[in-house]
Amino acid sequence: xxxxxxxxxxxxxxxxxxxxxxxxxxxxxxxxxxxxxxxxxxxxxxxxxxxxxxxxxxxxxxxxxxxxxxxxxxxxxxxxxxxxxxxxxxxxxxxxxxxxxxxxxxxxxxxxxxxxxxxxxxxxxxxxxxxxxxxxxxxxxxxxxxxxxxxxxxxx
Numbered sequence: 001x002x003x004x005x006x007x008x009x010x011x012x013x014x015x016x017x018x019x020x021x022x023x024x025x026x027x028x029x030x031x032x033x034x035x036x037x038x039x040x041x042x043x044x045x046x047x048x049x050x051x052x053x054x055x056x057x058x059x060x061x062x063x064x065x066x067x068x069x070x071x072x073x074x075x076x077x078x079x080x081x082x083x084x085x086x087x088x089x090x091x092x093x094x095x096x097x098x099x100x101x102x103x104x105x106x107x108x109x110x111x112x113x114x115x116x117x118x119x120x121x122x123x124x125x126x127x128x129x130x131x132x133x134x135x136x137x138x139x140x141x142x143x144x145x146x147x148x149x150x151x152x153x154x155x156x
Contacts (some may be wrong), residue, residue, distance in 0.1 A: 004074035004141065005114075007042035007128050008049040013067040016145040020073065022132045031095050032103035032117055032129055039107050040130040043119070046070055050150065051121045063150040072143035079136055080128070081112035091120045103129055110134050 011019045018024075022038030029035040043049035049070070057063065089096040106115050106129070113136050115129040131137065 002077050004076050005044070005080060005128075007044060007073045007075060007114075007130075008046045009040065009042045009071045009073065010046075010049040010053050010068055010148055011071070012062075013069045013145065016069045016071065019069075019071050019145070020130065020132055020140075020142055022130075029095060029100060030103075031090070031120065032099060032115075032127075033107065034095075034097075034100040034104055037100075037104045037107045038131075038133060039103065040132060042073060042128045042130060044126050044128065046148070048119060048122055048125050048127070050148075052119070052127065054150075054154070055121050058154070063154045064152070068148040068150065069145035070148040071145050073130065074141040074143075075114050075128070075130070076139055079113035079139060080116060081106070081114065082116045086117060090118060107131050107133075113137050113140060 009019050020040050022040050025033050026038035027035060030041060033039045043052055087098045087102050090099050110131060113131055113134045116126050119125045119127050
């Protein structure tokens with residue numbers, strides 16, 4: 001048996017109970033999904049998950065003023081889609097409609113539980129979209145929230 005892929009999600013502790021619901025992306029959208037697509041953004045390491053949070057909140061007090069948690073998700077490799085190609089505009093600073101449509105189509109078609117996509121923050125590393133509405137999502141083993149602390153120098 002092949003070992004599961006361990007993914008990481010960082011979120012404020014107040015959202016821990018719904019961290020894998022897809023609600024945040026459903027309401028706000030993201031780089032790979034428009035509002036209305038209930039996906040969960042994860043990273044393949046805690047450090048990449050932290051970098052993904054940093055890029056959106058650097059210069060704010062959110063690191064100092066919030067309690068953060070890390071939650072592991074173990075995904076069987078047969079539930080992961082690794083696309084041969086992604087839209088060319090995937091690294092643009094703001095979400096691009098063609099990139100969001102790519103993620104929305106994957107979610108709607110329920111081709112897999114997880115979709116591997118390149119990180120725009122750390123080139124050569126990967127983020128994963130999870131589809132909690134996929135029938136096989138129940139095969140994903142979710143860990144318990146554990147405290148995560150950003151370096152205090154980030155909150156200055």
